[in-house]
Structure formats: C-alpha cells, structure tokens
Amino acid sequence: MAAPAKRRRAAGPDPTAGFVAWCEAAGVELSPKVSISRLGTVSGYGLLAAADLEPGELLFSVPRSALLSQHTCAIRALLHDAQESLQSQSGWVPLLLALLHEYTTSTSRWQPYFSLWQDFSSLDHPMFWPEEERARLLQGTGIPEAVDKDLANIQLEYSSIILPFMKSHPDIFDPELHTLELYKQLVAFVMAYSFQEPLEEEDEDEKGPNPPMMVPVADILNHVANHNASLEYAPKCLRMVTTQPISKGQEIFNTYGQMANWQLLHMYGFAEPYPGNTNDTADIQMVTVRKAALQRAKSKEQQQLVTEQWDFLCQLEMVGEEGAFVLGWDEVLTEEELSVTLKVLCMSEEEFKEYKEQDGWEDDSEEEENSSLSNAALSRLKAPCKMLLYDSVLLTLESYRSDLRAEQDLLNKEVYEKLSRREQQALHVRYGQKRILHQLLELVQ
DSSP, rough: OOOOOOOOOOOOTHHHHHHHHHHHHHHHEETTOEEESSSSSSSSSEESSSSOOOTOEEEHHHHHGOOOOOTSSHHHHHHHGGGGOOOOOSSSSSHHHHHHHHHHHTTTHHHHHGGGHHHHHHOOOGGOOHHHHHHHHHTTHHHHHHHHHHHHHHHHHHHIIIHHHHTTOOOOTTTTTTTHHHHHHHHHHHHHEEEHHHGGGGGGSSSSOOEEETTTTTGGGOOOSSSSSEEOOOOSSEEESSSSOOOOOOOEEESSOOHHHHHHHHHHSOOOOOOSSOOOEEEEEHHHHHHHHHHHOOHHHHHHHHHHHHHHHTTSOOOOTTTTTEEEEBBTTTTTHHHHHHHHHHHHHHHHHHHHTTTSOOOOHHHHHHOOOOOHHHOOOOOOOOHHHHHHHHHHHSSSSOOOOHHHHHTSSSHHTTHHHHHHHHHHHHHHHHHOOOOOHHHHH
C-alpha cells in the first residue's frame, strides 16, 4: 500500500475549513473525536484526537465516490478508451493524466482537496534535490541510484506516452501548461500520497497490483512504524480505525507498510529518527560479496573458482548484478539468497564440483533448522562464511562518505539543530543503516 508522507506546506490561509466542508458534501463521515490540524503534528497536516479513543473506533469513512482515480475523474471515459496506449512500467499514467487535468481545471470538484497542496514544489523528495546534494548526503544508501531510475522513467513516460496523448486531445491538454516539471511534481504526489488497494488472495498470482488512487482525509495521516490506526477497505467505503488506545491531543498515525528509512525518504521525503523505525534495513550489494570473495582468493586458480561459483549462483537466480542482500535489525530478510551464496563461495573446488553434480546438497536437519538467518544463526555460521560476510560488510561501509562515529557526532543536539532539514533526514537514513551493519560486524567477528 502506498500512502501519504507529510510535507511543509506553503504559508498562507489555512484551507482546512473549505476542505472539511467539501468532505461533508462528498459524504465523508468524520468522527467528532478527531480534528484535522497543522498544529501539534510531526509535519504538515495531521489528524489529532479531540477525545480519548479506544482500539477499534472508527475515525472516518470515505465513500468510494469521493476517491480520486482514473475511474472517477472528469476524463474517465477518455482514459478508458485509450487504456491500451496508456500502459507503462509504473502503471500510474492514467491517474497522472487525471491529476494533470483536475489540478489545472478551476471548476474541478477536487479543487478544495488540492487546496491542501497549493504548491507541489513543497514536496521534498530527493528527486528534487540538486544532484550534488543527493550524492553528498546519500552516497551508499541506495537512494541516488533509485532516483536516477525514477527520473529516467519519468522522462520516458512523459515523452513517449503523455505528450502524444496530450497532442491528440488539444481541447483538454496544453503541453505549455501540463509540463514535464508539473508531471514530475505529480509523480512525487502519487508516490507520497496515493493508496493501492490490496488484491484478493486468489488474484495475487494472476493480476498485477491495483492502480493507485487518491484517498482524501486518509492521506492526511502521518506515518510511524509503531502506528495507532490502519485503513480498511470495504465494498462501499474506506474506513480508518484505531489499533491502539489514543489519548486526547495525541496525533493519529497510519502505516505506509514495513518501510526502511531509505524507502521512506525516497518515496515520501522523510525518515524516522533512530531507534523509531523498527522496519529499518541495510543492504549489502550482491556484487560486493563477489568482490570480497575475489579479494580473499590467494591465486588465479582460486579467483577463477570464485568466478565459476558466481556464475553458478546467477544460474540458480540466487544473485544478480543489481541485486542486494537485505539486513533487518533481527534477521536477514533475504536469508535463502545470502545463505546459499556464502555457502557456495566458501566451497573448495572438490566441494563445488560435487555440489553442481548433485544440483545442490540436501540440507541436513541442523542446517535446515538454522535456515532462518536470525542474529543468533548468523553468530553460528562456519568460520569461512563469517569471514566472507565480515569483509563484505567492511566493503559496504566504505561506500559511505563518513563513518559511524561522524554520524554520532552529528546527532549531538546542538549540532543536529543547525543541520538543514535535508541533512537531518539523510542522517537518519545513513545512521540506521550503519548501526545495522555494525551490529552484523559484531555478530560475525
């Protein structure tokens, strides 16, 4: 599920009253125990408890007629007729065209909703940061590479799908108004504020994900890993319900899913300060483990063996040139891939030959018991696997521009408060990743 991240809004009159009136007219039912506010929230707009709340209480319901999607917008018939030509890698093009039209049409029924985001340039995703700043603050985190892919895809979708569609409908679209820059802002808006309805279990294997949609009111809630409300999907409406007791005056938080800090900053423009994000992760690039194995090889023959082992792992689809092993706080999330990779790269020539001939050994009961790479299991790895993993972590830490001690110095209250917002958010990402990597170093030392 995609969901909203909060941003700093442009200064000026607060449009909340007009939006609340629009909600009433659209059939949104808002509990008298909650209030939409820009004061007392972690960032931008948020939802506050106006009275004590118990678990299971309904905070609001949004009828499906109030959702903004390719199926509810003013040009829905046009989008339906052109759906074949609007297919893209992201699957977002129909919604983005709907937003391009509704956002720039003064008579759109959605204008009170858009008034909450009077200036999309206040979105502060890393895609809007200067390239130099992105590289300086986020090197090693995986975000610059993800942003480069986003920007290339945005350019491609706009030039190959959006522009031809607009040119074929000059009565509705104007490329001088509906520019690439506005399109980029709307992509960030969809990244940060849209929702995707989960598929039914029986449809998961057959269908791709549902297209994104905008859900007024629900997208006002901020996110924390330890959230106290969640969104439920019913046939006629979407309902936000409390999951924990909430005291009067407290902020109500939704969850955007189990998101690492690098994903939160990349998609939503913010990160959770340590140690709040229990879902944080760190990556070891798969090619980094290959590099570590090659560095450990003491002869050309051993290097050749590592190359053959790597090629075999590629054939097994355990590794790839752009893949990563994902480490959580308590366990390795890509446990099978990392376990098999370490085992194969640490084999002797004879063991590897036998392994290939047998299409992989049958795991004995002890190995099967330890197949989950929890922190305890990592500490029990065989010595060669520990050494290879240790070297891989050291190489990964070298990819950052600073070490853990430097990050800890920046977290000093007086120093931290002098940092820009971008510097603070990037620091949360780097610090969490390095803490996880250093924890792994201690486990396999």
